[in-house]
Every structure is written in structure tokens, then in C-alpha cells.
Amino acid sequence: MQNPILSLDQTHQKIKRIAFEIYERNLEETNVVLAGIVGEGYTMAGLLTNYLREISPLNITLMKIDLNKEQPHTSPVHFDIDKEALNGKVIIVVDDVLNTGRTLAYSLSPFLGVSVKRVQVAVMVNRAHHSFPISADYVGYALSTTLNEHIRVKLSEPEAGVYLS
Template identity: 55%
Template sequence: MSEIKTLVLNHKQIQQKITRIAYEIYERNVGEGEVVFAGISGMGYVLAGLLVDKIKEISPLKVEKMKITLDKFTKKQPEVELSHDIDFENKCLIIVDDVLNSGRTLTYAMEPFLKYEIKKIEVAVLVNRSHKLFPVSADYTGYELATTLSENIQVELNESDSTVYLQ
């Protein structure tokens, strides 16, 4: 038996969501010296790159991108790694992931940043499933989608044919 996949967002719609999120980020951070985008490995990191590119296109904000590497599928996180060290002092940090489900992954992703004097931490996601089990919510959301716990969201981001499917 094959799994039924329902198209939730097509490439054009995803590009529109990314543009809208980028403008929201710019509007809320127009006075910041620098905004650091920390994308969670996988599609979160790809989304962070797309947001950085769009913000560079629409604004004079100074932006930097880094990767957060962790295991999204384990309940006990062994170690969260950052792609490189930077000076976070007095900067805005935006943690980016493709899908916000329970908040567990984003909670783990914040851990390495707690030792820095960051001005503020915000969260950007493409799809928010709203199954909140951890005290994490998205500051920037591309699409809100009510799903059952047994359903999965599949995000594929690339230059020519990005899609979001519910399966």
C-alpha cells in the first residue's frame, strides 16, 4: 500500500512565504547591528540560507549564517554542535527549522546559545504543526497546519522545485 501525499505548499507559495518571513524579520530587527541565522541541520539550514539571501536582497541588515547539528530523532540529545564560533554579544539570533512540531528540537537547539550574552533569540519556521509539548513558539511562521500526531510533514527546499507535503 502506498502512502498518500497531499501537496500543502508548492514552489511559488514557499517562495512567497520566505519573502514574507524575510520582510517580517527585517521589520522587527531594522535597528539591529547584526542578525545571526542558525539553521538546524537538514532543511532548517537550507531555509536559513534562503532567508539570509532574501534579507540581503531586500535590506541593508548585516546577516550571518551558521549550522546547528543535532539528532532530531532522539529523545536524549547527546551533544548539539555549532558550525563555527562567532561573537554573539548584543546580537539578535534567529533559530531556523523547517517544521515546528512539539518544540523538542528547538529546545535542544537553544542550549548552546545560553552561555552567550545574546540580545534576543527568535524562532523562524516554514510550517508550524502546533503540537506544543515544550515552551517554544515560533516568532515567524510561514504556514500554520493542524495535523494529527501520526501525520508527517515532508519539506523539500531547492532552487527550482520546493514542496511541502502532508503524508
């Protein structure tokens, strides 16, 4: 059984607030890269891109980080843009849920070989069961859960929202 935590409107309100925070913390920048992790992380990055374009003059590049979330240590991480385009830029890695930090930790590894200006992390839900030293700079909703509970973020209609099961 799924219990709704955030409705579609509440979810979009949280993402819009994150967009304002990103703009506020990067006022001095002209270029920002939103790097969404494949799945709902990439969908959220797309929504953030749209909101940021509405509220700021920032030049936003949307990119996809593709990795096997179930076994990130055994598969390579792929970007859909050339790594050289990231040099000197602020990168904001976006995912739907920060649980243990494993997916985010592995998704960050390719950025170590690039001379980026700064890397930040944005998530819709922070569950606080961190096993890796990963923290989010931007959080839509912080939620303490048991290890047996599951959070599902769905960003496309008709069932868009955040759910606990």
C-alpha cells in the first residue's frame, strides 16, 4: 500500500523552491549544469531547468548521468555530453531520493577527472540513512523512515507525487 506524502502540486512547489535556492547560491555564475541521474532524477533536473529559466538569467545545461543504480560499482557511468564541456562550471547533480548515498557517490566519480568549479547535490527526498559521506545542498523534503520503508518519487502524471510504502 502506498501512502501519499506529497501531492503533485506540493512536489512541484518543492522543486520550484529548490530552483530559487540554486539561483540564490549561484548568483555570481553565468553557467550551471544540471546533471540528472537516469530516471526520476533526470526528470527532476528537467523541471528544475524549466523553473530556473523562468526565474533567472543563468545559462542552464541539462545533462543525463546514466548508471546501473542496482550495481553502480560494476558498471560504468555515462554522460550524454562531452566531459570537456563541464570544465570550469558549477555542476548540480540531481536525484529523486538520497537514501544511503551509494548512487550519488558513484555518479560523482566521473567528475573527479574534470576541472569543475563546484559540485552540488539536489534531491527531492532525503531519507537520512547515509552509508556514504554524501549530503545534499538542496532538499525538497527531509523524511526519517525505517530501513524497511520505501520512498517512491513519481514526477509525471497521472500519479505524480511522493509516496511511502
